[in-house]
Structures are given as C-alpha cells and as structure tokens.
Amino acid sequence: MTSKNENIQAIKIKDCAILNIATGMRAKNLIELRDLLLTIHPESIYYHFWAKKLRPGFEEPEYYNDFATWAANNLHDNKLAERLGLINPGMFSNIEEIRSKLIDVANLSLEESKSAINTKEGEQFQFTRSDIVLFDSNCMISNPEELTEIFPTLSLGSIYFHFIYTKNKSEDISSWLSLFGDEYKGLIQQISKLDPYFFTLSEIRIKVSQIFKDYFKGVPK
Amino acid sequence: MSDLLEAYARVAGQDAVDQLQQLSAPMKGAKFVHVNSTRVGGGVAEILMKMVPLMNELGIDTSWEVITGEDKFYQCTKSMHNALQGDQVHISEDLLKAYEETNSRNADLLRPALENADYVIIHDPQPAPLLKLCPNRKGKWVWRCHIDASNPHPPVWNYLSGYVQDYDASFFSLADFAQQLPHTQYLIPPSIDPLSDKNMELSQAEIDSTYEEFNLDPKRPIMLQVSRYDRFKDPLGVIEAYKLTKQSIPEIQLVLAGGGATDDPEGEEVLKEVRGSAGKDTDIHILLLPSDAHKTINALQRVSDIVLQKSLKEGFGLTVTEAMWKGKPVIGGNTGGIRLQIINHHTGFLVDSPQGAALRIQQLLQDPEKLREMGIQAKEYVRENFLNTRHLREILSLFTALDNKSKNIIKPS
Numbered sequence: 037m038t039s040k041n042e043n044i045q046a047i048k049i050k051d052c053a054i055l056n057i058a059t060g061m062r063a064k065n066l067i068e069l070r071d072l073l074l075t076i077h078p079e080s081i082y083y084h085f086w087a088k089k090l091r092p093g094f095e096e097p098e099y100y101n102d103f104a105t106w107a108a109n110n111l112h113d114n115k116l117a118e119r120l121g122l123i124n125p126g127m128f129s130n131i132e133e134i135r136s137k138l139i140d141v142a143n144l145s146l147e148e149s150k151s152a153i154n155t156k157e158g159e160q161f162q163f164t165r166s167d168i169v170l171f172d173s174n175c176m177i178s179n180p181e182e183l184t185e186i187f188p189t190l191s192l193g194s195i196y197f198h199f200i201y202t203k204n205k206s207e208d209i210s211s212w213l214s215l216f217g218d219e220y221k222g223l224i225q226q227i228s229k230l231d232p233y234f235f236t237l238s239e240i241r242i243k244v245s246q247i248f249k250d251y252f253k254g255v256p257k
Numbered sequence: 258m259s260d261l262l263e264a265y266a267r268v269a270g271q272d273a274v275d276q277l278q279q280l281s282a283p284m285k286g287a288k289f290v291h292v293n294s295t296r297v298g299g300g301v302a303e304i305l306m307k308m309v310p311l312m313n314e315l316g317i318d319t320s321w322e323v324i325t326g327e328d329k330f331y332q333c334t335k336s337m338h339n340a341l342q343g344d345q346v347h348i349s350e351d352l353l354k355a356y357e358e359t360n361s362r363n364a365d366l367l368r369p370a371l372e373n374a375d376y377v378i379i380h381d382p383q384p385a386p387l388l389k390l391c392p393n394r395k396g397k398w399v400w401r402c403h404i405d406a407s408n409p410h411p412p413v414w415n416y417l418s419g420y421v422q423d424y425d426a427s428f429f430s431l432a433d434f435a436q437q438l439p440h441t442q443y444l445i446p447p448s449i450d451p452l453s454d455k456n457m458e459l460s461q462a463e464i465d466s467t468y469e470e471f472n473l474d475p476k477r478p479i480m481l482q483v484s485r486y487d488r489f490k491d492p493l494g495v496i497e498a499y500k501l502t503k504q505s506i507p508e509i510q511l512v513l514a515g516g517g518a519t520d521d522p523e524g525e526e527v528l529k530e531v532r533g534s535a536g537k538d539t540d541i542h543i544l545l546l547p548s549d550a551h552k553t554i555n556a557l558q559r560v561s562d563i564v565l566q567k568s569l570k571e572g573f574g575l576t577v578t579e580a581m582w583k584g585k586p587v588i589g590g591n592t593g594g595i596r597l598q599i600i601n602h603h604t605g606f607l608v609d610s611p612q613g614a615a616l617r618i619q620q621l622l623q624d625p626e627k628l629r630e631m632g633i634q635a636k637e638y639v640r641e642n643f644l645n646t647r648h649l650r651e652i653l654s655l656f657t658a659l660d661n662k663s664k665n666i667i668k669p670s
Contacts, residue, residue, distance in 0.1 A: 051272065055654045055667065056444035058435035079665065092446070092597065092642035158407060158592065162432035164444065169654045169667040171276050191272050 046178035047212045049186070051193040052201065054090045054166040061163040065152035066111065069103070069161055070142035078131040079165040085125045085134070087166045089237050090196050100233055101125075103138060103161070110159040116145045124233050168201065180213055180220055184252045188245040192237040199240055200232055209244075223251045261314045261452075265646055268451040273646040279669040280653035281315035283660075287375040288396075289319040292367070294334065294383035296323050297548035298516055299485065300447065300575040301380050301403055307450035308645055322370065324363040324384045329355035331522050334383045340413035341382070341406040342489060342570040348413060357386060364390035376656050385420040397659045400427040403447065405572045405593035407433040425659055428652075430573040430594045443655050446597060447573045448648035449582060449639070454551035456582055459559060467556040471542055477508040478622055481561035483554055483576045484568070486515045486527040491567045491590065494611045496534045496541065498567065501615035503540075506622055514544040514557055558583050562628070563621055567614055571595050578643045581605070581635035586628060588617045598643070604635035 059080055063069035073081075084102035099105045099121040108117035119141045128134045146152065155161075173194060177183060190198075202208045210227050213220040226247045232240055258266070258274070266274040289312060293301050305321050312319035333352035340346040364371075364387055371377055371387060375396040379387055381403055388398050400421050406414070406429070414436065421427060421438060428443040429435050435442040449456055468475045480499060484490040492513055499511040513531065515524075528545070535541040546553060558564060564580035566589045573594030577587050581604060589595040591607040599605040606617040621628045658667050 051276065053276065053650060053654070055651055055658065056432075058429065058432045058442040058444055060435060060437055060442065062432075092638075093600075158433055158596070160433070162435075164432050167654070167658055167665050167667050169280075169650075169657070169669070171279050171669065173272075173275075193272075 044178075044215045046176045047207065047209070049173045049175040049177060049190065049194055050197050050207065051171040051173045051191050052090075052197040053169045053171070053193055054087050055169055056091065057165050057167065059163040059165055062160040063163075064160045065154045066107075066113075066116070066142055066146055067152040069106075070139055070146065072163060073135060073139050073142065076135075076163050077165060078135070080163045081131050081135055081138070083165045084163075085233070086200050087168075089200065090193065097236070106161045110155045110161070111153055113145070113149075113153070116141070119145065124231070126231055126233050168197075170197070180216070180223070181252050183209075184245075184248045187248050188241065190241060192241070195237045195241050195244075199244070223247070226251065259314055261311070264452055265311070269640070269644050269646040273644070273650070276650050277311075277315055277646060277653070280650060280657060281312075281317055283669060284376075284653070284656070285316040287317055288370075288373060289317050289376040289378075290322060290370055290374040291319070291378050291380065292322045292324065292371070292384045292387060293380035294324050294326075296321075300573070303453075303455070303575060304447055304450075304645070304648075305380075307453050308649060311645065311649060320370065322367050324360070324367070324387075326359035326363075327355065328522065330359040330383075335522055337382045337413055337417065338404060339489075340410035341402075341404045341417075343408045343410065345410055346413065348416075353416070360384065360386040361390060363387070378652070379424070382417055385417060388423055389420060397425045397656060399655065399659075400424040402427060402429050402434060403572045405431075405434055405570045406436060407431075407593065409436070426655065428655065431597060433593070434572070443651070445648065445651045445655070446594060446643065447575060448643050448645040449575060449578045450645045451582065455555050456579055457555070459552065459556055463552070464556050464559050467553070467560050470553075471512065471544065471557075473510060473512070473542065473560065474508075475560070477510055478506065478562045479510045479512060479560060480563045480565060480618055481512045481514065481557055481580075482565045482567065483514045483557065483579075484566065484574075486524045486531060488523075488527055489568055489570045491569050492527065492531045493534050494567050494569075494614070495565055496531070497611035498565070498614035498618065499541065501612060502618045502622075505619055509618075509622075510540045510542070512542045512544065512557060512561065514546055514554060516546045516548050516550065554579075555583075558585065561585060563588060563618055565614060565618075566590065566595060567608065567611075568592060568595060574598060577605075578639050581632075581643075582639045584632035584636045586621060586631035586635055588614050588621075600634075600638065604631060604638050 061072050063072055088102055099117055104117045104121035107113050107120055123137050125134055198209045210224050213224050230243055262274050291305050295302050309319050309321045329352055333356040336346045336348045368391055371391045372393045377396055377398045378401050380401045426441045428445045430446045432444055482495045502509050535543055558580045564585045564587045566574040566577045568590040571593040577589050577595055577598045580587050587599055587605040588608055589599045591609050599607055601607045608614045654667050657669055
C-alpha cells in the first residue's frame with residue numbers, strides 16, 4: 037500500500053486480550069469498599085473502569101464501571117450507583133484522582149445513610165486487575181483512508197488497544213492521525229467527541245467506522 | 258495450517274487461532290504435562306480430552322497423566338471437594354494418610370516426566386502434593402482449582418494450602434473462589450470444545466432417534482438436567498421443580514441424564530434418592546449413561562426445550578455452556594460459576610429455589626418467542642467467551658507471563 041506521506045511511519049494494528057488476576061481484596065459493604073479503595077493498586081481501579089470492557093459480559097450494561105454496577109445490583113442502592121456511574125475516567129488526569137473521587141462518593145453516601153448494608157454471600161465486590169496480552173494482527177496501515185474498510189473488521193481487542201489502552205500514546209489512532217499535521221484535523225475532532233466510557237467495544241467499532249466512512253466520503257480522491 | 262486448526266478457525270474465528278499460534282510459537286517442542294485424577298467422567302477430563310490434542314497440534318509436546326488410588330484416597334478427595342464447597346467435613350487422619358501415600362506412590366511413577374517438564378498444570382486437590390514430591394523440578398508449576406472454593410471449610414483448606422502455596426501460580430474460574438496464597442492467582446473460566454462429539458452439529462436423523470431411544474414424546478415439552486448424581490447438583494430440586502410445573506403443564510417430561518466419575522464414590526447413594534423421589538412417574542426419565550455417551554448427551558440437549566443446571570454449588574457448569582451452545586436458554590442455580598455463564602434474563606435465568614426454577618420453566622414454555630431469542634443470545638455469548646480457544650489462549654498467556662516476568666504486558670514472541 038502506498039503511504040499518504042512517506043515520512044510518516046505506518047501504524048501496525050495490534051490485537052490484545054486480558055488475563056484477569058484476583059487481588060484477593062473483596063468488600064461486602066460500602067465501608068469495606070471505601071477502605072480498600074484507599075490502598076488498592078491503581079491497576080485494579082483502571083481494570084474496573086476500562087479493562088472490564090474485554091471481560092465476558094452482556095453487551096448492554098446499565099452502568100459503565102464495576103463500582104456502579106455493584107452498587108446497583110448487589111447493594112441495591114440506585115442513588116449510589118448513579119453517583120458512581122457518573123465518574124467518567126476520561127475527565128480525570130490520573131488514576132489517583134479517580135480514586136479520590138470514588139472515596140468521596142462512598143463517604144458522601146455513608147454520611148447520608150449512616151449504615152452499610154452487607155451483600156449476600158457471593159456478591160462481594162472483588163477487586164481484580166489484569167495483564168494485557170499483545171498480538172500482531174498482520175495488518176499495517178499507511179494511509180488513513182484504508183481504515184474506512186478495515187475498521188469494521190477489527191477485533192474488539194484491537195479496538196481496545198488502539199482506542200483505550202494506548203490513549204494519547206503513539207499507537208492511539210488519533211495520535212497517529214495527528215502525525216499528518218492538520219490534514220486530518222476534522223477527523224480527529226470527530227473521533228475525540230466519542231467518549232469510549234459510554235460505549236461497549238462493539239459500539240465503538242460501529243461508531244468509529246461510521247465516522248471514517250462519512251469523513252472519507254466527502255474527501256476528493 | 259492443519260485441518261484441526263482450520264476447523265477451529267471456522268467455528269471460533271481465524272483471529273482466535275492466530276492468537277494461539279503466536280502464543281505457542283515460543284513454546285514449540287516444550288514439554289507440557291497436565292495431571293488430574295480421572296480420565297473419564299466429569300468436566301476436567303472432558304476439557305483435557307480435547308485440549309491436549311489441540312496443544313500438540315500447536316507444537317507443544319503435551320501429555321496428560323492420571324493419578325490413581327484406592328477407595329480411601331477417593332473418599333478423602335471427595336470429602337476435600339465437599340469441604341472446599343463449604344461442607345463442614347472432618348477428614349480423619351487415616352484418610353489423609355491414604356491421600357499422602359497415594360500421592361507419594363504416584364509421584365514415584367510420574368517423577369521423571371514431571372521433573373523434566375517445562376510446564377505443569379496440576380488439576381484440583383487430588384494430585385496437589387505432587388509438587389512437593391518432585392524436588393528437582395525444572396519447569397513452571399501451576400495449580401488449577403476447578404471447584405467453587407468461595408467458602409471452604411477452614412481446616413481442610415489450611416491442610417491443602419500447605420501443598421498449594423509453593424506453586425508458581427494458581428488459577429480459579431471466578432474471583433470469588435480465589436484464596437489467600439503467596440503467588441499470583443489468575444482467573445480463567447473453563448470452556449467447551451465446539452468440535453467434540455458432545456458439541457458438534459448432529460444430523461436430524463441422529464437427533465430424532467433420541468426420542469425413540471429414550472421413549473420421549475417429541476410432541477410434548479422436555480426439560481433436561483445433565484450432571485453426575487451429586488447432591489450439590491440438586492437433582493431432587495429439579496424433580497421438585499418438575500412436579501410444580503406439571504401442575505400447570507401436565508404434558509411436561511423430565512430427563513435426568515447422569516453418569517459416574519471414577520473419583521466420585523457418592524453417586525450410587527444419590528441415584529437411589531433420585532429414583533425414590535421420582536416414584537412411578539413415567540414422564541421422569543432417569544438415565545445412567547456411560548462416560549463416553551457424548552453424542553447421546555449432545556442429542557438430548559438438542560431435543561430438549563429447556564435445560565436446567567440447578568446446582569447448589571458449582572465451580573463452572575460445563576453442561577450450562579454446552580446447552581447454550583445448542584441455542585437453549587438455561588435455568589441455573591444462582592451460584593458459583595453459573596453466575597458468570599448465564600446472563601440473568603438474557604441468556605437464561607438464575608434461580609434460588611425449585612419454585613424459582615418452576616416459575617422460569619413455565620414462563621419460557623408459555624413464550625416460545627422469548628425462548629428462541631434467549632437461545633440465540635446464549636449461543637453467541639458462548640461463541641465469544643466460553644470456547645476452548647479462549648481457554649487455551651489464557652492458559653498459554655499465563656505461562657508466558659510466568660516466563661517473561663514482564664510487568665503487566667505479555668508479548669508472545
């Protein structure tokens with residue numbers, strides 16, 4: 037394939053999977069959750085917001101992070117679930133800020149309710165983390181327009197890797213597009229409007245595919 | 258690519274096979290040994306039966322060893338199994354001695370293969386002491402717990418953990434089952450093999466012959482539970498759910514299809530209780546199938562309208578996933594691995610009582626469209642998450658992680 041710009045290195049599309057790891061930390065009520073949040077490894081917080089998207093699960097989650105889902109399904113506290121669900125990790129500059137916000141929300145809820153309901157056996161919050169397993173996909177893109185055809189065929193692992201895991205790093209699709217200067221500024225802007233927190237990986241694939249399709253439809257060859 | 262890998266690519270996708278090839282490339286020629294305690298019957302044997310040939314096909318020199326023992330050994334390991342699932346079982350010194358001696362005897366036979374292996378997986382408590390009995394081992398050893406050990410009886414876990422703690426890592430089906438251990442505990446759910454006799458597509462003639470073979474009426478609804486006759490599988494609860502359903506749907510038929518595992522000494526006793534509960538109801542079919550009746554079980558799952566796995570404790574119900582793979586919604590006990598396997602109200606229902614099971618059976622039989630939709634979703638959920646290509650990918654990733662010691666990022670080559 038000919039490169040759009042010979043000076044810009046083609047992007048190698050990667051695939052990935054996660055390997056889930058138990059931390060052994062578990063909470064049966066909100067007090068325990070709050071206390072464990074104080075010290076839990078940052079990778080575990082990342083997992084419950086982002087890596088969870090690669091875990092077996094149903095495609096239409098009610099909430100987008102595990103803390104909110106647990107509050108709704110196991111503590112049966114919808115108000116808490118809504119507050120936790122509103123913690124959008126993309127709005128924070130690092131995991132420590134997310135940790136603080138989670139603890140603030142837990143404290144607020146504990147102050148209001150003055151008690152912590154225990155979950156049933158088997159419904160504790162299980163703090164988990166993951167390793168990422170990287171694979172070569174044998175797919176190399178040198179011209180962004182190629183993504184119009186290729187994007188709908190990418191695996192969910194590739195979507196996770198190039199849109200979430202490498203966010204703002206060189207293998208992030210938007211970062212790669214920005215290497216072309218202002219040429220794809222409009223495309224980058226449209227992609228940046230899509231907040232991956234609110235979508236499953238399949239939904240991200242559909243939406244970004246459409247962005248590429250619409251964008252290149254209007255660009256003269 | 259070999260015919261076998263091509264066959265997996267057709268069902269699971271080319272990506273899945275590519276990933277396995279990338280992960281196995283650095284392990285080509287390495288010696289990999291699985292050890293468990295039965296070659297037939299039960300989920301572990303079924304998984305290994307298909308996983309070992311697949312690993313060999315990928316170039317990993319894989320063997321499967323089985324430890325054997327006498328009655329006292331199996332009594333001890335059955336008690337251990339029950340204790341890990343929460344029963345307050347006391348295991349006598351005499352039985353523990355039989356456990357230790359049996360492992361010691363088996364270690365004498367297996368030591369050369371195990372000490373020479375690059376990778377070893379020891380499945381479940383039965384062979385757990387082998388690691389301590391192989392002091393010159395050179396490879397990575399991992400303990401695999403298939404059991405719902407979320408709430409183990411402490412004295413038994415304390416005893417067992419003395420053997421388990423020295424492994425390089427362990428893996429469990431769910432985070433709830435993980436224990437306090439001084440090594441990394443991975444979470445890897447089991448899987449089914451889509452190409453096995455148990456799960457392959459069958460001809461209509463093969464499916465139809467099942468009605469005649471077991472005297473089932475094809476015009477009337479059939480509910481099925483496939484599992485060993487084991488109290489934790491709650492066959493009596495299934496009969497109760499059937500009886501409750503019979504009151505409003507008198508044409509319902511129940512099939513309980515089970516067999517024995519060579520390492521399960523309690524089966525006969527439970528079977529007797531099941532027969533007693535069924536009484537003279539000719540619509541209850543209690544089948545005792547041989548351990549190789551895979552196609553029969555496949556056909557039974559396909560002729561059934563609803564499949565149950567009403568377990569009270571379950572590490573991971575392979576029969577749940579098998580039935581879902583055949584497009585059947587499953588009504589499962591709200592416990593253990595079944596909670597991961599069934600997405601409640603989407604691919605089946607999770608229930609906490611025979612009454613709950615009866616309610617959902619009646620709901621689905623009243624609403625064939627919902628039954629069909631749930632079945633379609635169930636099959637897709639299995640395709641994406643519970644085929645053995647995913648399972649093997651995670652096992653190979655685990656060993657790659659142990660080999661690499663690279664922080665959080667596992668690169669196969």
